[in-house]
Every structure is written in C-alpha cells, then in structure tokens.
Amino acid sequence: MKGVDADAARALMEFGFTGAEAASLEQLPRGIKNLNYKVRASGQDWVLKCHQAAGAAERLASSHRMELALGQAGFPVAPLRRLESGRTIVETPTGVFTLHAWVEGRQISIDQREQALSDKPALVEELGGLLGELHREAAGSLGHGSGNGQADVLARLAAPSEIAARVRRGGTLGTSKTLKMRLRGPRNEFERWILEVLPDLFRRADRLASPEVASQVDGGDVVVAHNDLNWENVVLSPSLDVLAVLDFDNASVLPRALDVGAAAVVLVGVEPSRVERFSSAYAQASGVSVERSALALGMQWKCVRSILWTIDAYASGKVGRSELAATWCGHLYDSAQTLPLWGGPLKCEEA
Numbered sequence: 457m458k459g460v461d462a463d464a465a466r467a468l469m470e471f472g473f474t475g476a477e478a479a480s481l482e483q484l485p486r487g488i489k490n491l492n493y494k495v496r497a498s499g500q501d502w503v504l505k506c507h508q509a510a511g512a513a514e515r516l517a518s519s520h521r522m523e524l525a526l527g528q529a530g531f532p533v534a535p536l537r538r539l540e541s542g543r544t545i546v547e548t549p550t551g552v553f554t555l556h557a558w559v560e561g562r563q564i565s566i567d568q569r570e571q572a573l574s575d576k577p578a579l580v581e582e583l584g585g586l587l588g589e590l591h592r593e594a595a596g597s598l599g600h601g602s603g604n605g606q607a608d609v610l611a612r613l614a615a616p617s618e619i620a621a622r623v624r625r626g627g628t629l630g631t632s633k634t635l636k637m638r639l640r641g642p643r644n645e646f647e648r649w650i651l652e653v654l655p656d657l658f659r660r661a662d663r664l665a666s667p668e669v670a671s672q673v674d675g676g677d678v679v680v681a682h683n684d685l686n687w688e689n690v691v692l693s694p695s696l697d698v699l700a701v702l703d704f705d706n707a708s709v710l711p712r713a714l715d716v717g718a719a720a721v722v723l724v725g726v727e728p729s730r731v732e733r734f735s736s737a738y739a740q741a742s743g744v745s746v747e748r749s750a751l752a753l754g755m756q757w758k759c760v761r762s763i764l765w766t767i768d769a770y771a772s773g774k775v776g777r778s779e780l781a782a783t784w785c786g787h788l789y790d791s792a793q794t795l796p797l798w799g800g801p802l803k804c805e806e807a
Contacts (some may be wrong), residue, residue: 460550464493464504465598467546467553473497485776491551501558502537506551507705513545513552514566519707520544520554522680529593532586532700533690534559559700561691565780566722566787568569573724576696584734586698587685587716588741593616594680594707600799607711608678609711610670613757616661623771624658633771646782650767653789657767660792673750675713681715683708683758687720691800717744717754726755726791752796759792 464481473495481504490504507516520536524544525532536544537555544555547581573579623633642648663669682689683706689755691700716738720782724734731751739745763785766775775781 460491463548463550464506464624464753466548467504467555468495470539470546471555472540481494488572489670495555501560503534503556503558505554505556507554508551511549516545516552516554516705519704522594522707523704525597526590526593529738531589531593533697533704534700556702559702560692561645561689561693561699563689564687565783566687567783569723569725572692572696573730579696580730580733581737582698583690584720584742586701587624587682587719587744590685590701591679591681591712591715591742591744596682599749609673609675610665610716612711612714613673614665616757616761616764617665619761619768620658620661621652623764644778646770646778646785649782649786650770653738653763654767657760657764657789660756661764663675664704664760666756669753672753673711673713674747675711676713677744678709679715681708681710681711681759682706682716682719683710685715685719690723711754711789712744713746713750714754716753718758720751721755721758721795731790749796755764756792756795759788759795763788763792764794 461483468481482494484492484494484503491508493504493506494500495504527535534556537557538544538655539546543682544554555597556691571643607644620801625632634650637647638651641653657781675781684703689703690698691702693699712769716735718729724730733744735748735751766781766785770778770781
C-alpha cells in the first residue's frame, strides 16, 4: 500500500497542495471500486479517490465533463479540483486520482429509507425533481447518440445476464464461484441467502435479456445518466435537504426509462403511490414523462443487475462486510418480487 500512498501524496502536489499545506491524509474504509482518502489541505477537507480499474482515465474524463456542466448550471455536486492545465485527473502507476471538495452532511443507507421518507414525505418529490433536473442539465455533456435503437436497449437489459454468466463460469480456472460456496457450505446468513435465491435471479436475468422485453423500452429516448443514484451517493442536511449528489463515475448514456426506474426503486421503493409522486415530479422537472410499464421494467432491471453484481463482488472477495451486502441485496430482492416481471403497471403483488 506504500506505493499507492506515495502516489496519493504526489497527486496532491499536482493538484496544487504542497506537503506543508496537506495537513492530513486519512485512508477511508475501502469500497468495492475505489480507494479513497479524506484530505485536510489549506484549511479545507477534500476526498481524494484512486481509481484502479482499466480505462479509468478515459471514463473519468467523460464523467467529469458531466459534473462540471451540472455544477455550472447550479446543480448540487461536490466541486472538482482542477490542475493548472485544467485537467481533473492525475495519472500514476498505481491508479488515476481525482479530488473533490468534501461535502459535510448525512448519508443514509437503504434500510434507513423508510424512516427518512416518513420524517420528510416531500423528499419523494424532491428526489424525483432532482433526477429530472439532472437529466435536463446534463444533456449534451457526454453526447446523446442513441446508437442502434432497440439494440442498445437489449444490450443494457442483457447486463444482468452477463454478470450471471460470470458467477456461473467463475474465475480463471472456470470453477463456479457459488459452487465453491455450496461445496464447502455457507459461512454466514448472506451466503445461505445467495444459494437460495440465485436460481431465481438467473431466471430473471435471462428473461430480461430478450428482444420481447427490450421492445417495451423506447431506445430513442436517452439521457445522460448518473447510473448509480442511490442513498449513499446523496448528501443530506440534518433537515433532509439535498446538499450534493456524489460519485458520477458510472455516468453514461442510458434509455430514460431504465435510469428513472433504477433511481426510483432505490430511492423511494415500490409502493405505487410513492413511485407515482416521484415520477410526476421527475416529469415536471425534466419535461418528459416516462411510461409507467417501462419504468417498472427499469426498476426490475436495477434490482437484478445490482444484486448479481454484489454477489459476484462478494464471491470474488471484494466485499468486506457481508451484513452490508445482505441488507442492500435483501431490500432489492424484496422489491424485485413485488414488481411486475416483464412490463405492465406497478402493483403490490408479483406478476
């Protein structure tokens, strides 16, 4: 880890902070994707992120254009620090570094959602409006090509089945990751749950990856999407006002219905009247209404994709705390079972 820490110090210097100005560099608990530091420099707090995935520099160059455009439009984002050259990344042998201003506030998890929405019911509309504003203001920042129409929708809907294939196929030796879990026996409640629900998740993923399902989503109506808008990426004040939206690392062009559905199922759940309030606020802010069956399909897609992604990460040894993964996956699986499977209006029973 010394190499990464050394490169983090070097990155801070390139961002304009000398050793004397950078009073502290504290490594934060490691997530699945990135290595993060909280930095105290020149009397201000910052978040220094080390991105180690392949293609990070190119991907971040695109997502930062989106963040900068949103910030200029007054959308609540954590300000990016630039180099003298105007770039927003520092490339090192151990990873690509970015630096954002620290936004002081409260971040909640999905199991705290009901209490937050009970404490402030209007937060449902505020979040729907926030997503609509994001889509409206971000238009053009990454390019809006919809590609090959429904073929793009099918490729997006096939993402869960691709993750399922990784879980089935396993690692470099081709041994199923979950077969190993089954043979040695589950070590905790999360592993027991995984083995129980995995066949159903595989069926859902395979069904999503079909032209019949893809035909229900308008492939020509695309947005520049955050693509990971969840509670941990929203900073709230003590009174539950939104202070900032964080982590645009996965930003991409998506069919509108998929991104709105994905955000809705995480932020407000599946209760029909609440989803309707979220969707109506979104339409008012964005100027575009999302067809409700397509939105429900986006919700199902998010649940299956995210659960399988978490299971794959867990089985690969990238998740340290199984209880957090269990909470996240459990909420999403409950939602997936409530949602219409392959289209149709949202209702409180499995289709």
